[in-house]
Amino acid sequence: MDTTKPPGSSHPPAGTNRPHTGRRRNEAAHQAILDAALDLLAHGDGAPVSIDAIARAAGIGKQTVYRWWPSKGALLLDALTHRAAQDVADPDTGALPADLLAFVTSTFDAAQHPGTAPALRTLVREAARDPHLADLMRAYTASRRAALHDLLDRGRSRGELAPDTDLDLMVDQIYGLFWYRFILECAPLDRTTARRLVRALLPTTPPAAG
Structure with a gap:
């Protein structure tokens, strides 16, 4: 008996590979x-x-x-890191002032994101009494510091920063201001603040953010 499917049949002939959607x-x-x-x-x-x-x-x-x-901690760390990678720019235009301004501005903007800020504040609060979450926060902040350090190091390698520039101290200054204002909510984390911070740290004036 002929088992070939007629034209227009909704089922493919035997042996036909179905599209893989896994x-x-x-x-x-x-x-x-x-x-x-x-x-x-x-x-x-x-x-x-x-x-x-x-x-x-x-x-x-x-x-x-x-x-x-x-573990749950590994999942939460992945979620925060993934969101940061989506929200925070990591440009490499060849000009440190523009790159750093984009990074700082997007970091500040991401802190206002309704899907990120409450989660991050919850983790900060819970980490004060949960050693596992404290380790999670250290891993998360270390990943963000490394991204910023790499950006600054690219600028130093191009001669935009002095060879003896303390990049770790610059990272501390940027994230120190960020976490102070984010946790205490005592002052804005806006684009004006980002421009002033970058201008204070670099020997050149960054361009205005769009």
Whole structure:
């Protein structure tokens, strides 16, 4: 008997490969988990965020979460780092003033993001009494410091900073101001502040932000 499917059939003939969508589904699930983790931190009223809660919010099985992350801390660190990579510019235009201004401005802007700021404040608050979360915060801040240090080092290698410039001190000055104002909410983290900070740190005046 002829089993060939007639023209227009909704099913492909036997042996025809179907389009593979697993990678696309995995990427969507991965992003859903990261978004759910930050959203629960931002709107959880200070309650501990569990893997179970993150999986439910993402519509993903708990086993899938554990297959990709060994612990809740690893997941939260990945979520924050991923969001920072999306929100904070890491330009390499060949001009340190413009690059640094873009980095600082986008860092300040990201701190105002409704999906990031509450989550980050929750982690800062909880890290004061949870050693595991304190380690998480140290890992997160170290990754952001490294990104800024690399940007400054590129400028130094081009001769835009003196060879003996203390890059770690510059990083401290930038993130010191950031965390002081972010945690205490005592002064703005706006583009005017970003321009003034970059102007104070560099021997040249940065261009105005757009």
